[in-house]
Amino acid sequence: MRSGCFPRCVLFDLDGTLLDSAPDMAATVNRMRAARGAPPMPLAELRPHVSKGARAMSAAAFPELGGEVPAEMIQEFLAVYGEELGRHGNAFDGIEAMLSALEADGARWGIVTNKPEYLARNLMSSLGWEQxxxxxxGGDTLAERKPHPLPLLHAAEAMGFAVADCVYVGDDERDILAARAAGMRSLVALWGYRLQHDDPLTWQADAMAATPADLLDPDAWP
Structure with missing residues (x-):
């Protein structure tokens, strides 16, 4: 465990880690369902799938497809989601205080997400995170996406930090796999989105946190 100060560089996943985007996603799939004459899908049913991406959310919203989601439905999802982006979701409670604590300690932070970069970038100004x-x-910024380590390695290099100086925070197993493959310390955001059978204890992260407020304690970080 570290003691006394925060990591010098923290990289975060976006959906399910910094941002509670499930309400935006629910609005998206429910517009798609309405267009097909289907009733709304309860937010609670969609929430566990949000960190899995557009294909997984579409599969959850239309179980009759048996997991075989056509490419045109993915494009429809992204188009509708682009219109709902930032209209319903917000940063999780405690995220702003945690980011401010990092900044006050002189740490720097950034975002590595599998969300398409243009969608993630469109959110930044509304959240006040652009600067x-x-x-x-984003997931399409480079030739690889998580769980490949390249996005994390590239982000650390772009920010001028050695991998050893960075911690990656995410709510999905592929986040932890990417960090381990990059040789980067990792922390599971337990407040995020998980399927019922997901067991973060098996992901072999360096640390876990139940709430963003827990990360106001420098000793909670790996």
């Missing part, structure tokens, strides 16, 4: 985040890597 605060040191880097933004």
């Amino acid at each position: 605060r985040s040191g880097v933004l890597i």
Whole structure:
């Protein structure tokens, strides 16, 4: 465990880690369902799938597809989501205080997400993070995406930090896999989105936190 100060560089996943985007996602799939004459899907049913991406959310919203989601439905999802982006979701409670604590300690932070970069970038100004985040890597920014380590390695290099000086925070197993492959310390955001069978204890992260407020304690960080 570290003691006394925060990591010098913290990289975050976006959906389910910094941002409670499930309400935006629910509005998206329910517009798609309404267009097909289906009733709304309860937010609670969609929430566990949000960190899995557009394909997983579409599969959850239309179980009759048996998981076989056509490419045109993914494009429809992204188009509708672009219109709902930032209209319903917000940063999780405690995120702003935690980011401010990092900044006050002289740490820097950035975002590495599998969300398409243009969608992530469109959110930044509305959240007030455009100037605060040191880097933004989307799922289509580079040739690889998480769980490949390249996005994390690229983000650390772009911010001028050694991998050993960075911690990656995410709510999905692929976040932890990416960090481990990059040789970067990792922390599971337990407040995020998980399927019922997901067991973060098996992901072998360096630390876990139940709430963003827990991360106001420097000793909670790996």
